[in-house]
Amino acid sequence: NAGVMQNPRHLVRRRGQEARLRCSPMKGHSHVYWYRQLPEEGLKFMVYLQKENIIDESGMPKERFSAEFPKEGPSILRIQQVVRGDSAAYFCASSSPDSREQYFGPGTRLTVT
Amino acid sequence: GENVEQHPSTLSVQEGDSAVIKCTYSDSASNYFPWYKQELGKRPQLIIDIRSNVGEKKDQRIAVTLNKTAKHFSLHITETQPEDSAVYFCAPLNTGTASKLTFGTGTRLQVTL
Numbered sequence: 276n277a278g279v280m281q282n283p284r285h286l287v288r289r290r291g292q293e294a295r296l297r298c299s300p301m302k303g304h305s306h307v308y309w310y311r312q313l314p315e316e317g318l319k320f321m322v323y324l325q326k327e328n329i330i331d332e333s334g335m336p337k338e339r340f341s342a343e344f345p346k347e348g349p350s351i352l353r354i355q356q357v358v359r360g361d362s363a364a365y366f367c368a369s370s371s372p373d374s375r376e377q378y379f380g381p382g383t384r385l386t387v388t
Numbered sequence: 389g390e391n392v393e394q395h396p397s398t399l400s401v402q403e404g405d406s407a408v409i410k411c412t413y414s415d416s417a418s419n420y421f422p423w424y425k426q427e428l429g430k431r432p433q434l435i436i437d438i439r440s441n442v443g444e445k446k447d448q449r450i451a452v453t454l455n456k457t458a459k460h461f462s463l464h465i466t467e468t469q470p471e472d473s474a475v476y477f478c479a480p481l482n483t484g485t486a487s488k489l490t491f492g493t494g495t496r497l498q499v500t501l
Contacts, residue, residue: 308488317477318432320488331488366431368489375420375483379431 277302279369279380280349287386294354294361296383300369307350308377309342312364324350357387390415394478394492401468402500409495411478412460418480421454421461422489427474436463468499 280299288294300307305326310318323331324344335342339357344350354361364384368377391414401407411421422437438445438452438461445452451464461480465472475496479489 306487310489310491317491317494318489320490323487331486334488370487375481375487376422376434376437377489378434379424381431 279304279367279378281365281367281380281383283383284381285384285386287388288357289388290358291356294357294385296352296354296365296367296385297349298352298367298369298380299349300367301378304369304371304378306370306372307344308368308370309350309352310366310368312366312382314363318366321352354385357385359387361385362387390418390480390482390486390490392478392480392490392492394476394495396495397493398496398498400498400500403468403470405468407463407465407468407472407497407499409463409476409478409497410460411462411480411492413478413480414459415480415482416456416459417482417484418459420481420483421452422479422481423452423463424477424479424491425474426477426494432477465497468497470499470501473497473499 307324309321312318320334322335322342339355341353364382366382367380370377393412395410419440424432425435426432436452449466454461475494478492
């Protein structure tokens with residue numbers, strides 16, 4: 276049973292470009308969460324999705340950031356027109372509908388140059 | 389939202405000693421209390437959790453104790469080993485109103501030989 280998968284593991288973008296981060300939840304998990312971790316800081320919640328639905332996006336910046344979890348395929352976190360302050364590790368976690376235990380993927384480390 | 393604090397922020401112990409990390413939270417309705425371990429450059433890993441109807445839970449060298457009245461819970465690691473060196477995060481959750489984890493500020497544990 277594969278764990279949570281994220282790709283790419285490392286992503287370098289120039290200012291103004293777009294970043295797309297992908298997350299495949301564990302088998303049997305239909306809930307996906309995205310968190311951001313700045314260097315030397317804790318994890319901050321961004322968005323919670325279920326298949327085809329955004330449940331809670333209270334942690335998402337109002338502009339440039341969007342997320343989706345389509346019926347088929349991975350969840351995608353999209354950052355448009357990246358700025359240096361977007362440089363961080365982005366972690367995805369998943370859980371099953373009947374459990375609160377969240378299991379994390381290896382993260383995508385985004386560097387904006 | 390939930391306010392979460394951890395103490396201490398850094399902790400250095402000698403191999404074989406015990407380590408205790410305390411997490412204080414604000415939402416009295418929180419009912420799920422996990423602890424995550426994050427090694428440098430790695431994903432957060434769920435190491436132990438406790439539900440509000442239980443006061444203590446133990447798993448080999450790791451234990452968690454909960455004091456709901458005082459709104460704090462603690463991670464106990466006995467017989468520490470160098471591989472316990474990591475940053476530890478608590479993330480209390482009120483499963484009735486939220487699914488997102490609110491992480492504490494983290495405690496950096498260093499186990500020295």
